Amino acid sequence: MSYESGNTTPGPVGPEPDGGGVPERRPPRRRALRITAWAALGVLAVGGAGAAYLWSHLNGNVKGVDINSALGHDRPSDAHNGAMNILLLGSDSRAGTHGEYGTGVSGARSDTTMVLHVDKSHRKASVVSIPRDTMVDRPSCPKPHGGTVPGAHQAMFNESYAVGGPGCTVKTVEKMSGVRMDHYLEVDFNGFKKLIDQLGGVDITTRQAVSDNDSHLSLPAGKHTLKGEQALSLVRTRHGVGDGSDLGRIQLQQAFIKALTQRVDNVGMFSNPAKLYGLANTATRTVSADSGLASAGKLLGLAKDLKGLNPKNMDMVTMPVTYDRQAPDRVLPLTKDSQQVWQALRNDRPIPKSAVQNSVGDKGRTPVTASS
Structure with missing residues (x-):
């Protein structure tokens, strides 16, 4: 803020006598502007310490x-090319949900x-x-509170988290992909709902009706504009779509x-400090992260970077996967096609369409899109 030199010393605030001794009222607009200016100065004065x-x-x-400490040095090498790989986890913890999403899961x-x-x-992903x-x-993994979980052949992928926490999930992904x-970042059921509500909901369009009694x-x-509860139901739905x-x-x-990415982009949080702080407060209360991101400043820096x-x-x-003939409710990786996907990531290249054309996982159009 700059100030101009000259006669800028403020006089007394209030009615000033004219030559005849009759008080002259300050125009309401000027008085309002003056109050606003002093209020702004007050905000600026406490802004540094307050922030x-x-x-x-x-x-x-x-x-x-601390994922790095848990995994040690036997990991894929860092590409050091400016690209970035982040493992996003949505855990199905029922903690704090009071049985709302089932009680048979511990x-x-x-x-x-x-x-x-x-x-x-940082413009494409x-x-x-x-x-x-x-x-x-699954490779052998350190337990979160000490000890080691032995490796297992033909284990279901999501068991990695159940037996060894996020560190084991990271290690399993790195082992199968060769990508460091x-x-x-991790969010559970309750945290997901709170984040969506803080954003004011997310806009989606359904091409067809979507119904699932289980979710x-x-x-x-x-x-539709989905608030937290409905948004959680959508991402948990499996019986109302596809196979x-x-x-x-x-x-x-x-x-x-x-749709969520589009909503964050449209909400203008970086130009609105109140929205930014509200979202940051919710995010930091509901998101878990590796120690390299575990601060408000680093999470904000990542958000700005993206x-x-x-x-x-x-x-x-x-x-790329195919159905497991021995267990129809399980899938097996298509080794050759999967390696095309992971190699593209390692080389910071687009994933070739040929890599997923044989997969049972990318068939047909999704019934949901982001609303324009």
Whole structure:
């Protein structure tokens, strides 16, 4: 803020006598402007200290996990080319839900797993969903509170989280892909709902009616603004779309992620400090992250870094899989095709369409899109 030299010393505020001694009222507009100016100066005066206090408060909200320490040095090499890989986890923890999503599940598993690859320009991204029912060779993993979980042949992918927490999920993904995860972010059922509500909902369009009694979702065809509860029902729906397996649900999740990205872009949080702080407060209370991201400032920095990522420049696929003939409710990776996907990420290249053409996971159009 700059000030001009000259006669700018403020006089007394209030009525001033004229030559005849009759008080002259200050015009209401000038008085309002004067009050506003002093209020603004007051905000600026406390802004530095106030902002520091607010952000330090947010730092205390973040739950961090030291993934690097847990995994050691036996990991894929870092490409060091400016690209970034983030493992996104949606866990199905029922903690704090009071049985709202079922009581027969103890602990937590990785209900949703996506590898987000942001290219070196940070303007394009590839997202690879890993079906939770994929049969994989799980490596031995350190337990979160000490000890080791032995490796297993042909284990269901989402068991990695159940037996070894996020560190084991990261290690399993790195083992199967050869792609090093730079960061990981996790949100559970309650946290997901709170984030969507804080954003004011997410706009989607259903091409056809979507109904699933298990997830309590019933949406007619058309445009909808989904708040937290409905949004959670959508990304949990599996019986109302496709073949009723996890593969149809993944398509819904991918469509919702695009709609969510569009919503964040449209909400203008970086130009609205109140919205930014409100979202940051909710996010830091509900999101878990690796220690490299476990602060309000680092999470905000990541958000700013990805601000230019347009949903139209996000290529979303499912890791190429086929049905397991011995267990129809399980899937197996298509080894050759999957390696094409992971090699594209390692080389910071677009995923070739030929890599997913044989997969049962990317068939047909998703019934949900982001509303324009």
